[in-house]
Amino acid sequence: MTGSDGIPAPGDVPAEDRPAVSVDLVVLTILDGKLQVLLVRRRHEPFGDMWALPGGLVRLDESLEAAARRQLLRKTGVSDIYLEQLYTFGDPDRDPRLRVITVAYYALVPVDAVPILKTERTEADIGWWPAEPPMPLAFDHGEIVSYALCRLRNKLDYTPVGIELLPQCFTLSELQRVYEIIMGRTMDKRNFRKKIRGKEWLERAEGTRRDGPHRPAQLYRFVSRRSE
Amino acid sequence: MTGSDGIPAPGDVPAEDRPAVSVDLVVLTILDGKLQVLLVRRRHEPFGDMWALPGGLVRLDESLEAAARRQLLRKTGVSDIYLEQLYTFGDPDRDPRLRVITVAYYALVPVDAVPILKTERTEADIGWWPAEPPMPLAFDHGEIVSYALCRLRNKLDYTPVGIELLPQCFTLSELQRVYEIIMGRTMDKRNFRKKIRGKEWLERAEGTRRDGPHRPAQLYRFVSRRSE
DNA sequence: GCAAAAGTGTTGGCCTTACACCCATGT
């Protein structure tokens, strides 16, 4: 069956003329005062021994987001996390073996929510690497990471994205540090507090954090988050 | 060859286990004082006789954007137009026949740049339809159109998107009308002019437009656009 | 008592909004 306009219906295209479709994940966290991205080491050609984004092929019966969550769970053990579709990269030459179109997602995880990866990476084949400056990655994954960082920064202007990088309770200074790390610049403490106090997504939690020879800090919490 | 993590390399997946990949286009214009979207009438099941977004399968050797431009050229005869990737829709059930993942793009065209479509649609199988209120469309195309409108409105806040809907020379009133139509609300003439005058992407053109029993309007132009 | 981070207000500039009248032309 062919459309009246000469365009074949999808089912008429031989399956071998179809590209493969994958998802790739830019999983970001804050570690050592820097944005870090989760990478896996490739074991095979092409790009053997290079670092790459975690990802994998989309199964025929799962949605794109489900595929992304499956990869995330497999690599990090975390589920129920902030995940957003980023962009779809489909340059015909991005994989030298065959045509692979990849739908990129990005995820933000509090570093202490990823138990497996809290240890230093030694020579394991998965680990956190600084998101900047860009390092050479397999395929077009460097470009995908840049794109994710760009999106994250824009998004921070109008949504409480920093939320996802902190544990349930946190101090305002910790939140400010997250913002500073993402934006790559320092901010004024009073202005920062003025801006975010009054946001509807923030509320005081009970208790304080005392973690040093100084005044304890009031704890805060995000309203209506996972586990509420 | 199988990855050390048990994940098959893309080439190891039988081609028949791959989804089909298409692009769909949300081509928007302003016509009759409304945002209108270009639709084609389906001639076959499923969704026979319903209206749908123009689109088609991605060829193995072309990039996603190239596929989108090819479809755009085929349906409208226009090339060299503003085109942006929107989102990728991949619900397993979005096409009842087989798994089709579609990468949606949106495009903005000045209505008078689409010669074929300036006529009313009669009973042709392609034509402009008001983008709002939403009408029932084939597949998940209604959702895609909503998404495009949402994106367009957000984008208008910080980029001169309205550009793409106007001919090369235009009056400030015409530009304001574009903004009003996109945003769905009226704006104050003096404030509007204050805001956009001083934008670096706008410059006065020579001449005026006199098209009625009233004062002629100064023409403006966008800097560094196609044909410059 | 001192080191270290927590906490707190005011001011000036800029941007956004609201608002009303005269101008140039065609008929």
Next chain:
DNA sequence: ACATGGGTGTAAGGCCAACACTTTTGC
């Protein structure tokens, strides 16, 4: 002359950036 859209300024309020000192604790 009049009808029609083109064109212009000002004042008030809100938002953002700059800026310095006191408080509470552990040692």
